[in-house]
Structures are given as structure tokens and as C-alpha cells.
Amino acid sequence: MVAKNTICLWYDKEAEEAARFYAGIFPDSGVHAVHRAPGDYPSGKEGDVLMVEFTVAGIACLGLNGGPAIKHNEAFSFQISTDDQEETDRYWNAIVGHGGQESACGWCKDQWGVSWQITPRVLMEAMAAGGAEAKRAFDAMMTMHKIDVAAIEAARRGAGA
Structure with missing residues (x-):
């Protein structure tokens, strides 16, 4: 059964593959149902996977294989x-x-093409602290791709400033 509030993610034809990938990475995740198309549709045929019910880290999601027309963005x-x-x-x-x-x-x-923010709690705590601590952590973060926890902790303390 689909949750009352569900995030719907549009895929070309890979909703089941994506859902299984996420379920293999994140705790409190899983694939719960795979629904096949009862008839032909613009981007698929009867029997193709049409929708996948899954959770990602406790968030209810529905993957829809809607075809190539819509792409994910940030x-x-x-x-x-x-x-x-x-x-x-x-x-x-x-x-x-x-x-x-x-x-x-x-x-x-x-x-x-689905965007993810992999955010250490220490960064959010620094931002919540406000003031100079938040500014130092923010400035450090702005130089990073993947967040370096030790560098954020050092910036919070003012080390190297």
C-alpha cells in the first residue's frame, strides 16, 4: 500500500534497479512492491515494470518508469x-x-541523475551554532566535494584560522 505522502521519482526504465540499489546502501530502506503495466503505454509495453514502491532511509518513495522525457535535477x-x-x-x-x-x-x-547530499551531522551542528563558528565551517565546506569531517571540526574550533 502506498503511503499517504510519497515521493514520486521519475525514471526512464530503471526504477526497480534504482530502488534495489538504494535498498542495498541505506539502512531502513527496501523494495516493497513492483507493479507491472496492465497494458501498453507511451514509453513501454504491457508487462513492463511501471511502478516500484520502496523506501530510502525511512522515506516512502514510488519509482515511476515514465520514459525519457523528464530528467532529474538538483x-x-x-x-x-x-x-x-x-x-x-x-x-x-x-x-x-x-x-x-x-x-x-x-x-x-x-x-x-538523482541528487544526494551526504551531510555529516557536525556540519549541520556548526551551521546551527551560528556566528563565527558557522562562518568558519561554511567557508571550509565551500572548498570541498565530499565533506571532510575532521576539517569541519577543526574549522568549528577555529584551528588554522
């Missing part, structure tokens, strides 16, 4: 909070290392 992203560098590296490397692409400030894209 206007939507999953933000995954991490506890340490090991967890940050694990998620970042899983996404980027399997056909994904690095971007700036903790952002990356998976092989299907």
Missing part, C-alpha cells in the same frame, strides 16, 4: 545525515563509485 535531493567520516565515505563512495558524479559541498548524483 531542485530535488535526498539529504542523508551521517555520524562520522566512515559513514560519509561509505555512502558517498557507493553513489559516486557506481556511475555517479561528484559535485560541490557534499552533493553528488547517482547514475540515474
Whole structure:
């Protein structure tokens, strides 16, 4: 059963592959149902995978194989909070290392073009602290692709400033 509030992600034909990939990376994730098309449709045939119900880190999602007309962009992203560098590296490397692409400030894209923010909690805590601490952490982050937890912690303390 689809949750009352579900994120719908449009794929060309790879919704099931993407859902299974996410389920293999993130805890509290899984593929719950695969629905096949009951008839032909503009970008597929009867029996093709049309929709996939899945969760990503506890968030209900529906993958729709709608064809090539609509592409993902940075206007939507999953933000995954991490506890340490090991967890940050694990998620970042899983996404980027399997056909994904690095971007700036903790952002990356998976092989299907879905954007992800792999964000250590220490960065969000620094931003919430405000003032000079937030400014130092922000300035450090602006130089990074994948977030370096030790560098953010040093910036929070004012080390090297």
C-alpha cells in the first residue's frame, strides 16, 4: 500500500534497479512492491515494470518508469545525515563509485541523475551554532566535494584560522 505522502521519482526504465540499489546502501530502506503495466503505454509495453514502491532511509518513495522525457535535477535531493567520516565515505563512495558524479559541498548524483547530499551531522551542528563558528565551517565546506569531517571540526574550533 502506498503511503499517504510519497515521493514520486521519475525514471526512464530503471526504477526497480534504482530502488534495489538504494535498498542495498541505506539502512531502513527496501523494495516493497513492483507493479507491472496492465497494458501498453507511451514509453513501454504491457508487462513492463511501471511502478516500484520502496523506501530510502525511512522515506516512502514510488519509482515511476515514465520514459525519457523528464530528467532529474538538483531542485530535488535526498539529504542523508551521517555520524562520522566512515559513514560519509561509505555512502558517498557507493553513489559516486557506481556511475555517479561528484559535485560541490557534499552533493553528488547517482547514475540515474538523482541528487544526494551526504551531510555529516557536525556540519549541520556548526551551521546551527551560528556566528563565527558557522562562518568558519561554511567557508571550509565551500572548498570541498565530499565533506571532510575532521576539517569541519577543526574549522568549528577555529584551528588554522
